[in-house]
Amino acid sequence: MATSSSEVEEGTKFTPKFGADGLVTAVVTDAQSGDVLMVAHMNDEALAKTIESGEAWYFSRSRQKLWKKGETSGHTQRVVEMRVDCDQDAVWLKVEQKGEGACHTGRRSCFYRAVPLGKAGAATLEFRDADKKFDPAKTYK
Amino acid sequence: MATSSSEVEEGTKFTPKFGADGLVTAVVTDAQSGDVLMVAHMNDEALAKTIESGEAWYFSRSRQKLWKKGETSGHTQRVVEMRVDCDQDAVWLKVEQKGEGACHTGRRSCFYRAVPLGKAGAATLEFRDADKKFDPAKTYK
Numbered sequence: 162m163a164t165s166s167s168e169v170e171e172g173t174k175f176t177p178k179f180g181a182d183g184l185v186t187a188v189v190t191d192a193q194s195g196d197v198l199m200v201a202h203m204n205d206e207a208l209a210k211t212i213e214s215g216e217a218w219y220f221s222r223s224r225q226k227l228w229k230k231g232e233t234s235g236h237t238q239r240v241v242e243m244r245v246d247c248d249q250d251a252v253w254l255k256v257e258q259k260g261e262g263a264c265h266t267g268r269r270s271c272f273y274r275a276v277p278l279g280k281a282g283a284a285t286l287e288f289r290d291a292d293k294k295f296d297p298a299k300t301y302k
Numbered sequence: 303m304a305t306s307s308s309e310v311e312e313g314t315k316f317t318p319k320f321g322a323d324g325l326v327t328a329v330v331t332d333a334q335s336g337d338v339l340m341v342a343h344m345n346d347e348a349l350a351k352t353i354e355s356g357e358a359w360y361f362s363r364s365r366q367k368l369w370k371k372g373e374t375s376g377h378t379q380r381v382v383e384m385r386v387d388c389d390q391d392a393v394w395l396k397v398e399q400k401g402e403g404a405c406h407t408g409r410r411s412c413f414y415r416a417v418p419l420g421k422a423g424a425a426t427l428e429f430r431d432a433d434k435k436f437d438p439a440k441t442y443k
Contacts, residue, residue, distance in 0.1 A: 170407050175417055175425040188329045188338055195336030197329055197385075200392040215419045240419060245427065246412040247405055251341040253413045264388055266311055271387040272394045276316055278356045278381060284316040286386065 170247045177208060178250040184220060185250055189263065191270075192241040192255040196290075198263035199271045201230075203252065215240050217254060234300045236260035265301070267293035311388045318349060319391040325361060326391055330404065332411075333382040333396040337431075339404035340412045342371075344393065356381050358395060375441045377401035406442070408434035 169176060177185050184202040191198050201219040203211065207227055210218040217230040217238035231237030238256035245252050264271040273291035276284050310317060318326050325343040332339055342360040344352065347368055351359040358371040358379035372378030379397035386393050405412040414432035417425050 173415070173427040173429075175427050186327055186341055188341060190331075190336075190338065195331075197331065197338075197394045200327055200329060200387060209422070212417060212419055212425060213422050243417040243419060244413040244430065245415055245417055246341060247407050247409075247414075248412075251412075252417070253338045266388050268388075271389075271392075272385040273388075274314070274386055276353060276384040276386055276393070278353055278384060281350070281354050284353060286314040286316050288314075289385065 166248075169249050175245065176249055177205070177245070177252075178248060179205065180250065182222070184222070185252060187217075187219065187252050187254055189217070189238065189254045189256055192257055196270055197272055198256070198258060198269070208252070211240060211254075212243070217256060230263075231259065234260065234265075234295075236262060236300075238263070261294035265297060267295050267297045267300075269294055310390055316386065317390055318346070318386070318393075319389060320346065321391065323363070325363070326393060328358075328360065328393050328395055330358070330379065330395045330397055333398055337411055338413055339397070339399060339410070349393070352381060352395075353384070358397060371404075372400065375401065375406075375436075377403060377441075379404070402435035406438060408436050408438045408441075410435055 179185055183204050187201045187203050189198045202222055204220040207218040207220045217240055219228055221228050237259045240254050240256055242255045262269040274286040275289045324345050328342045328344050330339045345361040348359040348361045358381055360369055362369050378400045381395050381397055383396045384393055403410040415427040416430050
């Protein structure tokens with residue numbers, strides 16, 4: 162049964178709108194600093210497990226499998242609050258990041274490079290907050 | 303020419319990884335409050351226009367067209383900083399939101415409902431920060 166646009170946007174029924182790939186986008190921010198830590202994706206099972214457990218689960222598009230954040234690194238995420246957007250195709254997780262970082266490269270956040278503005282053509286990225294907090298080679302051995 | 307994983311993750315060359323649909327994900331936060339305002343998508347043209355102008359441009363998946371944020375509502379976004387994530391398939395825009403709100407429903411943010419945690423099964427959403435800051439019927443007449 163189709164859900165009307167106003168029900169989706171103004172209602173209290175959680176009806177996630179999965180894309181053709183069966184996924185919604187998940188934006189993950191640090192509950193303390195407010196920084197965006199990562200962008201990931203969730204299928205219905207990842208969403209259900211996250212809601213039930215309060216720990217973040219995602220669906221890896223590259224590996225095509227469900228994964229619990231931190232299952233290898235130990236860097237799990239406790240969800241402090243989960244929100245859904247107007248058309249219910251994206252969720253926002255405010256998390257308490259356990260361990261040193263959220264990014265597999267060893268950084269706190271996956272967003273450790275800035276794109277300079279005002280210049281047309283090929284941009285040269287600038288590293289920001291890019292200190293490695295852990296050694297990926299040791300963590301993912 | 304293929305770009306290696308380490309170049310993409312550790313290099314300074316901006317090589318956005320567009321999906322099969324030609325888009326990257328854009329997470330937009332309020333530069334002052336840090337709140338996530340919206341999640342949108344950008345094609346190469348939206349990305350180029352945003353970088354060159356410092357104003358946010360997106361690509362609408364539903365309308366399949368390029369749009370400048372605020373072109374109808376006047377609620378434009380000045381980009382304070384743009385960052386790209388490790389695998390370069392998502393960007394984070396910290397913006398100065400002009401006007402009353404970013405969401406077409408009249409709210410400041412598109413994320414005005416919380417998904418309660420700890421309960422299995424169908425969730426009932428809870429409104430949060432959901433005051434309407436403008437009247438969509440008047441703004442989008």
